[in-house]
Amino acid sequence: MTALAIETATEDGAVADSDGTDGADGPEPASAGGAEPPADAGAPGLTITADGTYGARLAGGGEVLFPERWTLDGPEPYAVPLPLDQPEEREAQVLPLADGRxxxxxxxxxxxxxxxxxPTGPVTGELALGAVTAEELTLLPPSPDGICAYALAPGGRSTGIWLVAGGAAGPQHIADIAGHCSGGAWLDRTGRMLALDRRGPDGGPVKTxxxxxxxxxxxxxxxxxTEDSDDRLLLADADSGLLLVRSNAPGPGQDLLGWGVLGSLRPVRFPRSLRLPDARVTPFAVQPGQVLTPESCAVALRIDGAGGSxxxxxxxxxxxxxxxxxxxxxLTGAGTWSREGVLQLPYSTGSVAxxxxxxxxxxxxxSSAETYRHGTATEPAQPEAAGGEPCEGPVSPVVHRPVPLQQAPLTGRGARG
Known part of the structure; x- marks a missing residue:
């Protein structure tokens, strides 16, 4: 893919917004980036298949944890507990497959x-697949094909990629990638192209x-x-080519959320509207079906602040x-979009399982100038300062496949916007 990020400057040397209008997204919060925690949000409360059909999580409480499968493609969602003879450890990971297992x-x-x-009658069936010996290992997000499951096993100077489900016979070692790899985002709808955030074996910045x-x-x-920036890919959408990234390229001490387009020559942009004071913003779902129209895709974001998420x-x-x-x-950080632009957020309470x-x-x-407290907007948004566009109304309450890839890097200076 090709996507050059080109920095433009105003006459006074300030970095301009990506559309050439300096500050058109409104005033930048005074503490943008500085007060945010250094790491991205933790794992979602429910892992959902790429097609949105099934979800899986560790349910229960205390030391009594068990896997639970959610069915999400029917008229009403329902959950099926999958307990075994002994409770699961808290560090166990679960991942749903498209066949319901x-x-x-x-x-x-x-x-x-x-x-x-x-599920098999009143009990839980279990099919052992094998084991991998590694000091550290973590499952990657569900594969778009819904059949295979992969895992990363970082080592001293390389990271192993393992096919742990969907292979011919047990876990299969696929490749060793030089350096320490983390993250994981699928770039197509077949489960062939995988994006990883890699730090070289001798250190240096993180690059995807x-x-x-x-x-x-x-x-x-x-x-x-930039050559020295830490650049991570958080989310990718195969239909539109929209990429959500996090980078410190805009300046020292800043770790900002930005967006680009797979195969585009336009710059990576870092919208001011995504910079909230004392809060971390992390994307978790992109509206599907918006073929070749990345700018119109709705993106769902998890916002973590001192008062909650x-x-x-x-x-x-x-x-x-x-x-x-x-x-x-x-189930914090979990959710899907319908093609029609309906955001679906799974939840579970004491009265609603x-x-x-x-x-x-x-x-x-x-705009980001709207007032919020403990995850709830308390006032209609106020117009932004001169140079920005006015807000358009109060906050609304919440109510009850593959593309060819051009393998060239996103390079150049990040544009602020």
Missing amino acids: VLIRRRVAERHTFSLLY VAVDLARGGEVTPLLQI WVGVWRPAGRRLHQLAAPKGW CAVARTQAPDAVV
Whole structure:
């Protein structure tokens, strides 16, 4: 892919917004980036298949934890518990497959075992798949094909990629990638092209690379905004080519959320509307089906602040952030979009074991200047300062496949906007 990020400057030397209008997204919060925690949000409360059909999580409480599968494609969601003879450890990971089975990773010393769980009458069936010996291992996000499951095993100077479900016979070693790899985002709808955030074996900045799993893990540079910046890919949408990235390229001490387009020559942009004081903004879902129209895609964002977590909705073309109160019991960081722009947020409470809250994505989104407290907007947004566009109304409450890739890097200077 090709996407050059070019920095432009105003006459006084200040970096301009990516559309050439200095400050058109409104005033930058005084503490943008500085007060945010250094790491991205933790794992979502529910892992959902790429097609949105099934979800899986560790349910229960205290030391009594068990896998639970959610069915999300029917008229009403429902959950099926998958307990075994003994409770699961808190560090176990679960991942749903498109056939309704749930993969579970368990750790026993330095061995990571894998099994497929499925309901069978009144009990839970279990199919053991084998084990991988590694000091550290983590499951990657669900593959777009819904059949295979992969894991990363970082070592001293390289990271192993393992196919842990969907292979011919047990876990299979796919490739070793030089350096320490983390993250993981799928770039196509077949589960062939995987993006990983890699730090070289001798240190240095983090850069995103594309890994071709069909070619034995062939690695190609994917994201480099500046030579010395840490550039991570958080989310990718195969339909539109929209990429959500986090980078410190805009300046020292800043770790900002930005967006680019796969295969585009336009710069990576870092909208001011996505910079909230004392809060961390992390994307978790992109509206599907927006073929070749990345600017119109609705993006769901997890917002983490001192008062808790809530939801944001944003479109690149809208350049404003609409903040929503999360439903009580939201499985934080989990959710999907329908092609029609309906955001679906799974939640579970003491009285409702399995439910989904739905809200229509607004056509006009509210700016980052809106007031919020503990995840709930308390006032209609106020117009932004001179140079910005006025906000367009109060906050709305929450109510109850592959593209060819050009393997060239996103390079150049990041544009601020």
